[in-house]
Amino acid sequence: MTSVAIVTGASSGIGAATARRLAAEGFHVLAAARRTDRLAGLVAEIEATGGAATAVACDVTSDASVAALAAAAAAAPGPVTLLVNNAGGARGLDPVESGSIDDWQWMYDVNVLGTLRVTQALLPALEASGAGTIVVVSSTAGHVVYEGGGGYTAAKHAQTAIAGTLRLELCGRPVRVIEIDPGMVQTEEFGLVRFGGDAERAAAVYAGVAEPLVAEDVADCVAWCATRPQHVNIDQLVVRPLAQAAQHKVHRVAVKREE
Numbered sequence: 001m002t003s004v005a006i007v008t009g010a011s012s013g014i015g016a017a018t019a020r021r022l023a024a025e026g027f028h029v030l031a032a033a034r035r036t037d038r039l040a041g042l043v044a045e046i047e048a049t050g051g052a053a054t055a056v057a058c059d060v061t062s063d064a065s066v067a068a069l070a071a072a073a074a075a076a077p078g079p080v081t082l083l084v085n086n087a088g089g090a091r092g093l094d095p096v097e098s099g100s101i102d103d104w105q106w107m108y109d110v111n112v113l114g115t116l117r118v119t120q121a122l123l124p125a126l127e128a129s130g131a132g133t134i135v136v137v138s139s140t141a142g143h144v145v146y147e148g149g150g151g152y153t154a155a156k157h158a159q160t161a162i163a164g165t166l167r168l169e170l171c172g173r174p175v176r177v178i179e180i181d182p183g184m185v186q187t188e189e190f191g192l193v194r195f196g197g198d199a200e201r202a203a204a205v206y207a208g209v210a211e212p213l214v215a216e217d218v219a220d221c222v223a224w225c226a227t228r229p230q231h232v233n234i235d236q237l238v239v240r241p242l243a244q245a246a247q248h249k250v251h252r253v254a255v256k257r258e259e
């Protein structure tokens with residue numbers, strides 16, 4: 001029987017790439033996000049290549065919406081074996097001194113409480129499958145801090161704490177917990193969301209970096225972790241582009257300016 005995988009934040013970037021990749025691996029994918037028009041396009045694309053997927057409108061900050069996601073999972077055509085908590089992002093790059101409470105609230109709600117809410121809702125189905133996997137897409141920002149990153153790094157540290165705590169609490173039960181921590185990934189929207197739609201500021205993050213990671217690289221990591229034999233638990237996978245040795249150490253080539 002086909003196994004069911006749920007991917008949150010599947011309407012763009014890493015989530016969309018992960019949904020495509022897991023469908024190619026043979027999962028029936030429940031692609032969840034708020035923008036259903038984008039999910040419909042993704043599902044059509046997956047189906048056109050012989051895969052199976054269902055779009056599910058879901059706001060991870062809403063109890064009712066996440067309950068509807070759990071109901072969709074219960075109605076899906078197979079055991080729910082994989083949950084990828086990917087919905088999230090950053091807002092702002094302001095110092096703690098002047099950071100926007102609204103931005104911090106958004107980051108905590110989506111990254112942290114979103115992961116908590118979706119995990120709580122899907123855990124019974126994952127456990128009932130007898131071979132469940134929870135993936136938390138946190139970040140290298142879950143391990144270090146940097147100036148201006150207070151709100152995002154606090155949220156990602158919290159997500160990392162959830163993954164670590166849950167792995168301890170589920171020990172002895174048939175659900176593994178995997179944390180994937182990407183460094184710099186060039187996705188279409190992450191920077192735009194962070195900088196309130198300012199495309200120039202968003203592009204500057206990757207300026208001169210020969211090959212930042214792309215969404216498919218992270219999807220590859222998710223797929224690899226999730227398709228190991230069930231007794232193999234990849235606790236944490238840190239993945240960065242070759243040009244990024246650490247958060248503060250990025251190799252950039254000079255970018256020529258038009259005069």
Ligand SMILES: NC(=O)c1ccc[n+]([C@@H]2O[C@H](COP(=O)([O-])OP(=O)(O)OC[C@H]3O[C@@H](n4cnc5c(N)ncnc54)[C@H](OP(=O)(O)O)[C@@H]3O)[C@@H](O)[C@H]2O)c1
Nearest residue numbers: 009011012013014033034035059060087088089185187190
């Ligand atoms: N890009 C990077 O450099 C990088 C590095 C490390 C970790 N990450 C993490 O990887 C994950 C994906 O990042 P990305 O680069 O792919 O960003 P992205 O393209 O901006 O995707 C974010 C996704 O989250 C969804 N989302 C936002 N709020 C939501 C909500 N309330 N309910 C449900 N879904 C929501 C968005 O869908 P809707 O707007 O349609 O709801 C979108 O599909 C995030 O957790 C991010 O923190 C990214």
